[in-house]
Amino acid sequence: MAVLGAEDRARAAEIMARYPKGRERAAIIPLLYLVQSVEGHVTRDGLRDVAELLGTTTAEVEAVASFYTMFRLRPTGTHLVNVCTNLSCALVGAWDVFEAAHDATGAPHGGDVSDDGMFTVHEEECLAACDAAPVVQVDFVNHDKVSPERMREIVERLRNGEVPEPARGIAPTDFKHASRILAGLEE
Numbered sequence: 001m002a003v004l005g006a007e008d009r010a011r012a013a014e015i016m017a018r019y020p021k022g023r024e025r026a027a028i029i030p031l032l033y034l035v036q037s038v039e040g041h042v043t044r045d046g047l048r049d050v051a052e053l054l055g056t057t058t059a060e061v062e063a064v065a066s067f068y069t070m071f072r073l074r075p076t077g078t079h080l081v082n083v084c085t086n087l088s089c090a091l092v093g094a095w096d097v098f099e100a101a102h103d104a105t106g107a108p109h110g111g112d113v114s115d116d117g118m119f120t121v122h123e124e125e126c127l128a129a130c131d132a133a134p135v136v137q138v139d140f141v142n143h144d145k146v147s148p149e150r151m152r153e154i155v156e157r158l159r160n161g162e163v164p165e166p167a168r169g170i171a172p173t174d175f176k177h178a179s180r181i182l183a184g185l186e187e
């Protein structure tokens with residue numbers, strides 16, 4: 001069943017129109033973000049929608065979607081918490097932050113969704129902000145020098161419907177909103 005409704009298809013056309021005629025396939029990344037913003041992750045049906053829009057195969061779209069960790073091919077919570085456990089972060093306590101993230105959210109290890117549907121915790125590779133280690137991303141925005149206590153506080157605020165201030169930039173309200181921003185459809 002199609003994921004994109006009439007309004008989403010109009011947004012998809014806007015995205016594809018950003019690219020020169022004949023080069024619409026370059027729109028694959030923002031189209032995947034669009035699909036992700038609708039369902040909260042990229043489903044098989046979503047992959048089919050993108051393939052149909054671009055006149056390519058589902059396998060080709062899946063090859064791109066499965067390469068980038070920003071695309072979630074599994075059910076994902078309202079908020080995605082990415083904890084960097086790479087070297088610089090691991091040296092200053094990232095594993096304790098990772099465990100605190102699971103404990104506070106109730107999300108099981110392995111990237112599944114917490115029972116309340118609110119959180120997924122993902123172990124991430126270097127987020128290119130090693131000077132601010134340990135780094136945590138919530139819905140794709142960075143939080144610097146996060147301690148286990150700060151991790152619990154961030155989760156508590158999200159649970160209360162607040163949007164914790166990131167280290168820089170503006171935080172999206174949730175994972176779907178973040179995907180919509182990355183599709184270039186919102187500021």
Ligand code: FES
Nearest residue numbers: 084086089127130
């Ligand atoms: S190792 Fe964590 S941001 Fe680089």
